[in-house]
Amino acid sequence: MKLSVIIVCWNDLAVIRDCLESILAQYHKVDFEVLVSDNGSTDGSVPYIREKYPQVRLLENNANLGFARANNVGIRAATGEYVLILNPDTIVHEAAFDKWIEFADRHPEAGAFGCRVLSADGAFHEPAQVFPTIWRYWVGACRLEWLGRYLSLFASGSYPGWDGMEEREIDWQSGCCVLFRAAVLSELGGFDDRFFYNFEETDLCKRTWQAGYRILYTPEPVVTHLWGQSTKRFPTRFEIEKLRNRYRYFWKHHGPRSLRGCRRVTLANLYIRRATYGLSRLFGSDETLDKRLEMYRVLIDWNKRLDPLRFIERGEEPDVGFDPLAPPPKFV
Numbered sequence: 001m002k003l004s005v006i007i008v009c010w011n012d013l014a015v016i017r018d019c020l021e022s023i024l025a026q027y028h029k030v031d032f033e034v035l036v037s038d039n040g041s042t043d044g045s046v047p048y049i050r051e052k053y054p055q056v057r058l059l060e061n062n063a064n065l066g067f068a069r070a071n072n073v074g075i076r077a078a079t080g081e082y083v084l085i086l087n088p089d090t091i092v093h094e095a096a097f098d099k100w101i102e103f104a105d106r107h108p109e110a111g112a113f114g115c116r117v118l119s120a121d122g123a124f125h126e127p128a129q130v131f132p133t134i135w136r137y138w139v140g141a142c143r144l145e146w147l148g149r150y151l152s153l154f155a156s157g158s159y160p161g162w163d164g165m166e167e168r169e170i171d172w173q174s175g176c177c178v179l180f181r182a183a184v185l186s187e188l189g190g191f192d193d194r195f196f197y198n199f200e201e202t203d204l205c206k207r208t209w210q211a212g213y214r215i216l217y218t219p220e221p222v223v224t225h226l227w228g229q230s231t232k233r234f235p236t237r238f239e240i241e242k243l244r245n246r247y248r249y250f251w252k253h254h255g256p257r258s259l260r261g262c263r264r265v266t267l268a269n270l271y272i273r274r275a276t277y278g279l280s281r282l283f284g285s286d287e288t289l290d291k292r293l294e295m296y297r298v299l300i301d302w303n304k305r306l307d308p309l310r311f312i313e314r315g316e317e318p319d320v321g322f323d324p325l326a327p328p329p330k331f332v
Helices: 013-024 045-052 066-077 096-105 134-141 145-149 182-188 200-210 235-254 258-281 287-305 308-314
Strands: 003-009 032-038 057-060 082-086 090-092 110-118 177-181 214-225
Touching: 003 013, 003 066, 003 096, 013 032, 013 045, 013 090, 032 045, 032 066, 045 057, 057 066, 066 082, 066 200, 082 096, 082 182, 096 110, 096 177, 096 214, 110 200, 134 145, 134 258, 177 182, 177 200, 182 200, 200 214, 200 235, 235 258, 235 287, 235 308, 258 287, 258 308
Parallel strands: 003 032, 003 082, 032 057, 110 214
Antiparallel strands: 082 177, 090 214, 110 177
């Protein structure tokens, strides 16, 4: 088997149907398998996939394991030389698998591969990113990313001025669609399942580079990403989960001393965002804006009361009414 495609599903019936259809309805030169790792869906996803797509290998986890652990279930069951991590809210364009594998075969020195990702409206979605640092977060918080077009020092999240139309080396690729060599995943032990939601792919790509493998991007394969269909249901809860994993990432890759700096820049960014949306409210309010402002209030409260080191070492955090999606992992 050349390629294993792993899709994590958690009540994603509304989108995974189109995702699977985009894969299975087209012709592929490369031999592949599709594995759906289901996190205890209750929306009919499992019986639908079982009935409509019997060729799909359905792995039933019977609980929400999170993105990393559920993907690891798929990785352990995969038989392909390459493993594609793919979100359920994606549409795979014609010949994407063939172009991706052809590119990967030409670059044996690389361990992972990115592709061109489009939004639902066809705009380039900037899937390739630079690794996060405290400085880069300050650049983003102060809205200075535009200076990155002139000085690489000010590159923050995406690559300034890049339209994704050229092959290049990248730091990391969005987990909505990223291709790995199965041997590299085996060497690295797959995803670090202590990251329940967010930063899982950033961490895995970081470890790929640390192990001596390059990560390369090619614009030839194209995937459309509809974005955040699961997380839109509980935005504040998932935003807090992102922040939990941000602290875990910085502790793991930059050490305990980075946690205070991470907290300061996170708070600064949240205050600036709240002020910006607060000004918008002066010109009229609506339910969406009010919910966003309330979300920022909760996030600021959580971060202000958080002791990052005690959070990492003991799992202690302030109670703002949004419990973690999973028990705190042991990072120490």
